[in-house]
Amino acid sequence: MSKKTNTIASALIVALFLILLNLLVWFRVIGEYTSQVLTIAGINAIIALGLNLISGFTGQLALGHAGFMAVGAYTTAALLMKVNLPMALAVLGGALMSALFGFLIGLPTLRLRGDYLAIVTLGFGEIIRVLMINLPELTGGPAGLKGIPTYTTNFAWRPVIPFALVYLALTLVVVLLNNLLNSSHGAAIVSIREDEIAANAMGVNVFYYKLFAFTLSAFIGGLGGALYAPFFGYLSPNMFNFQKSVEFLIIVVLGGMGNLTGTVVAGIGLTYLQEILRFLKDYRLVIYPVILIIVMLFQPSGIMGLFGNKEFSLTRLVSKMLGEKPLGGEESSDKAGEVQ
């Protein structure tokens, strides 16, 4: 089987899988509550993928992804409510606005060593939250923003549409990042993490690639927020606090920094776990940092490190099942197939 047919077969499998999942939601085999949790899990996975790009692959710690999520969410809400844009444009607008913020923050800070980005993004996250509280005309202020148009008001479609859109977006983000990281640009990005000075000496434009990765990371973070606003229909500044940013970081760290598969698995798994652990109340807040510290001390490559840090590859699986030799390793792959 040629490489091309293999890719087409894999794409078909992913499409069938997504359709199957949506049918399960449509017939309420996956209940409405569970599908909502899974939708949020998908959004968390998207934002964590964005964070993984800058922190896991580029090696620059960013601590403000809740801020990008907020920018995306509030921009989309404003575009829907004030400008009456169609849904797709509003979501895209939210993500683009977030990318613009990322670009503007990255421009002064990314010229310097990584430590500064951590503190500036942390400050950015907090300032965004304070701004949201103090701009009541646009954001509803501390009481929150109510009445954001949702994807659909039809009862039968209500759980399906956000679910389908979020997992479609997740699939696209995975494909985009996977292709990017397997290109020469991706090699340049990873070389910055491995050794910035050596990368510079080899002719990699370190600043350009850092800024590019950070802007794309902010775009993906904003996309997550933009998808969230019409799903939930309500936004409040305190949803996007520092705690939230650290939750994304925990997903990335637990899944394995620099591993897309791990981020998707950990993003969905951890969000689901959060629902199961609800009975622990505030004690959950202590468990998270403990997970972070223990993973860093004893298993810094995360759960995927236990499996040799490989990415899951659907095309490889397809070749294997057809009893053929794998098609030259890593060129393939679309990880959305193993979303659950």
Next chain:
Amino acid sequence: MAFLQQLCQQTLNGLSLGSIYALLALGYTMVYGVVKLINFAHGDILMVGAFVGYFVLKKWGITPVNLMLSFLPAMLFCMILGVLIEKVCYKPLRNQPRINALITAIGVSFFLENGARVLPFIGPNPRVFPTLPVVNYRLFGINISQVQILIFIVAIGLMLILNYIINHTKTGKAMQAVSFDKGAAALMGINVDRIISFTFALGSSLGAAAGILFASAYPQIEPYMGIMPGMKAFIAAVFGGIGSIPGAMLGGIILGVAETLTKGFLSSQLADAIAFGLLILILVVKPSGLLGKPMGEKV
């Protein structure tokens, strides 16, 4: 004239707030000097120090003497806590990529905040820190409260002691050596591990003192109270030149004055944004800070 008077008043308030930032910034800058790590948990040391002071003062009762004495248990407790954090969480990661230690520091910070939140005798609700009855003295038309006098005395005293330790004791000189070149210091027979622990002990005890001063000036304490002062103190450290001890003092003072002037003359909501604006500005114009030495990347 009224404007001039208010300007002086706000500057004085800024100086007292700035002294607290300076004490906290010293912890950031010393730790960064020896292990090149932004210790995110340092702001939470301030919170822990404030709570130790709170419980001690509740037990002893609030008098000027007890207030001064309460610094001792708070500083001792945080000293032990700081060394413990370093030994358990940072030391095993010393030879790994820097981002790992940074993430661990975030974890420690969260652990302290949320740990305090779930502890039954602390809890999420704000508490009122015991304070002495407010006495204001008037000096050339400017009000100065006895809390501000306390802040100046303690901050200046501690900085003088720190200066003595760093410049006139063997351990202090060893600290400078480790900060300058860890490998060479080890070759000269300096026990680097011990010096790093000592640095954490010193920084954390200053953080605890800053905690009690901060709680005396703004007498409401809660588990998340350390985040904002912590970030501002870090900005102060960067502003003054991270790794530089006089820089941290200067940066703290400047940041405190800038903040109170913003609050007094512009808007109180802008004050936090101004701090981060200053950070971005210094990073663009002079990344090594006011008193820092420009450092090339070493291969």
